[in-house]
Amino acid sequence: MLQKRIDDQPSISRSMMREAEEILHRHLKRVGLKQTAQRDTILRTFLETREHLSTDELHRLVKKKDARIGITTVYRTLKLLAECGLASEVAFHDGIARYEHQYNRRSHHHMVCTECGSSVEFFSPEVERLEQEIGRKHHYLTTRHTFQVYGVCEDCRKKNGSRRVV
Amino acid sequence: MLQKRIDDQPSISRSMMREAEEILHRHLKRVGLKQTAQRDTILRTFLETREHLSTDELHRLVKKKDARIGITTVYRTLKLLAECGLASEVAFHDGIARYEHQYNRRSHHHMVCTECGSSVEFFSPEVERLEQEIGRKHHYLTTRHTFQVYGVCEDCRKKNGSRRVV
DNA sequence: ATTGCTGCAAACGATTTGCATGAGG
DNA sequence: CCTCATGCAAATCGTTTGCAGCAAT
Numbered sequence: 120m121l122q123k124r125i126d127d128q129p130s131i132s133r134s135m136m137r138e139a140e141e142i143l144h145r146h147l148k149r150v151g152l153k154q155t156a157q158r159d160t161i162l163r164t165f166l167e168t169r170e171h172l173s174t175d176e177l178h179r180l181v182k183k184k185d186a187r188i189g190i191t192t193v194y195r196t197l198k199l200l201a202e203c204g205l206a207s208e209v210a211f212h213d214g215i216a217r218y219e220h221q222y223n224r225r226s227h228h229h230m231v232c233t234e235c236g237s238s239v240e241f242f243s244p245e246v247e248r249l250e251q252e253i254g255r256k257h258h259y260l261t262t263r264h265t266f267q268v269y270g271v272c273e274d275c276r277k278k279n280g281s282r283r284v285v
Numbered sequence: 286m287l288q289k290r291i292d293d294q295p296s297i298s299r300s301m302m303r304e305a306e307e308i309l310h311r312h313l314k315r316v317g318l319k320q321t322a323q324r325d326t327i328l329r330t331f332l333e334t335r336e337h338l339s340t341d342e343l344h345r346l347v348k349k350k351d352a353r354i355g356i357t358t359v360y361r362t363l364k365l366l367a368e369c370g371l372a373s374e375v376a377f378h379d380g381i382a383r384y385e386h387q388y389n390r391r392s393h394h395h396m397v398c399t400e401c402g403s404s405v406e407f408f409s410p411e412v413e414r415l416e417q418e419i420g421r422k423h424h425y426l427t428t429r430h431t432f433q434v435y436g437v438c439e440d441c442r443k444k445n446g447s448r449r450v451v
Numbered sequence: 452a453t454t455g456c457t458g459c460a461a462a463c464g465a466t467t468t469g470c471a472t473g474a475g476g
Numbered sequence: 477c478c479t480c481a482t483g484c485a486a487a488t489c490g491t492t493t494g495c496a497g498c499a500a501t
Contacts, residue, residue, distance in 0.1 A: 154475075192481080208378065250434050259438050260442060272423075319501070340491085357493090460493100461493085470483105472483090474482090475479090
């Protein structure tokens with residue numbers, strides 16, 4: 120509910136789209152599942168948008184292409200995309216799961232405004248290094264990490280002198 | 286469901302307990318709320334345990350002291366504790382809100398095993414510095430951050446050669 | 452006395468599941 | 477054909493809320 124819509128221009132080229140589809144299809148074959156029109160539509164829609172879609176937001180976009188696709192299928196397909204590394208979940212601490220592209224995407228992090236829900240991404244190689252270092256130290260085989268910074272963006276500070284912070 | 290129980294020895298001294306109670310009482314007075322036996326019991330129980338309690342886990346412990354306290358009150362009280370800075374929410378990406386002590390606690394981070402749910406804490410001043418730096422760069426007034434590393438712990442790697450990773 | 456607190460049960464929103472029907476291999 | 481996928485509705489899970497009676501100020 121907090122989340123404000125930023126944009127949804129295509130963020131991926133035609134050739135990357137093709138490649139991503141192949142990754143999905145290979146994954147489906149490997150685990151004995153079937154390639155379907157719905158799954159392809161959902162993948163394409165997902166790839167055409169920018170970051171941090173909730174399942175519900177993605178479903179709304181998907182319905183524009185095929186109104187008969189249900190949200191259940193979107194949930195299930197996002198899980199598939201996460202399994203084959205094309206998507207990954209990112210939690211903004213507001214009780215809603217969001218997904219972002221993972222394919223050909225360098226690891227990055229998020230800063231989220233607790234007033235309006237807008238977010239910016241940033242990159243920090245130091246954080247990657249820390250993941251490795253901490254894992255080694257405690258004998259974990261690390262697979263991933265999350266780093267989120269919360270605060271209030273410039274716009275919101277101008278609008279409200281101060282307000283409740285999540 | 287994932288989360289494995291690690292320990293729940295007292296993690297706070299008597300005098301810190303007293304101080305924490307005063308912080309809560311002052312906060313209640315300030316915002317015009319009342320001091321009640323339930324709130325005190327919940328605070329004490331919370332402080333007596335170690336990190337990362339879910340509301341449900343805390344409720345179970347609270348009931349040992351006073352079986353008539355309902356989970357609703359635990360939810361509401363944890364929110365109060367968060368408001369006055371004694372507790373803070375920490376999300377382990379499994380859909381369950383957990384809380385940890387915040388009082389007299391230096392900022393720290395978590396590494397979570399995606400197999401058994403156990404977690405270790407670590408400290409990293411670099412991460413604090415990064416929060417500031419990123420905030421400044423994008424004109425956010427930062428309030429907090431989360432940094433979690435996910436992986437598989439040594440024990441789980443010994444037990445299962447490999448298994449599905451969350 | 453007044454106002455806030457409590458615990459229960461019902462409501463809620465996000466996500467999952469059971470199932471009958473439909474489509475892919 | 478057989479198996480898996482789909483969409484719907486119902487179920488589930490964590491969390492929140494309405495409310496009647498109770499307790500703190």
